[in-house]
Amino acid sequence: MGGTVSKIIHFRDEEEFIGDMDSALERFSYLASKYGRNPVEGVLLWDYVGIKDDEGVKVFRVGEFPFVEGTLKVDLETLRIMERYFEEMESRLDELTVEEINYFVEMLNDALGEERIYYDAYRLGLDRNTAYIILNIASVHYLETILEGRDRELFEEAIGTLLKYL
Structure with a gap:
């Protein structure tokens, strides 16, 4: 991925971090819809897990399985096996x-007999109160040079939020 940089971010308050990232990502998504460039290509928290189903890979946080369960396109036996393990983790x-x-x-x-669940945080060396972020520096530079008015304000607010953690 040309023009990207990845970094492990440390934070003290997980809820504050998530709120800040949601706010920044919302602004970047809006700008990406207008200008075709998004400075943040991905954020991975220490407790994100991916599940491959018949449609692709769905990512969620440990503790959210009851909410994700209804969106998974897998057979009933596979779902029940996953449910048992995730209930144990969530407890x-x-x-x-x-x-x-x-x-x-x-x-x-x-137990599933195949690699259907993905957990990259361990391999990346994450722990509680850490996240892995992929930034597209080329997109940051592009947006910085073309934005004006309210869009520029949104961009600067989102960049300011990122810099709080970088």
């Missing part, structure tokens, strides 16, 4: 570590 959410999530994902894939 221990407050003290769950990255290593434990990785272990559960490995066990779950073994």
Whole structure:
């Protein structure tokens, strides 16, 4: 990916970080819809898990499986196996570590007989209060040179939010 930079971000308050990122990503998405460039190509929190179903890969946070369960396009047996493992993880959410999530994902894939669950945070070295972000510097530069008025204000607010963590 030409023009991209990836970085591990550390933060103190997860809820504040998520709120800030939602706000920045909303602004960048709006600008991307108008100008075709998005400075943020991805954000991965320490507890994000991907599940491959018949439509592709769906990403969610550990603890959100009950909400994602209805959107997965998998057979009933696969869904029930996943449900058992995710319920166990979610019951221990407050003290769950990255290593434990990785272990559960490995066990779950073994139980499914295929690699259907993905957990990259362990491989990336993330832990609680960390996230991995992919920034497209070329898009930042492009938007910085063309934006004016209200769009420029939105861009600067979103960049300011990112810089708070970088």
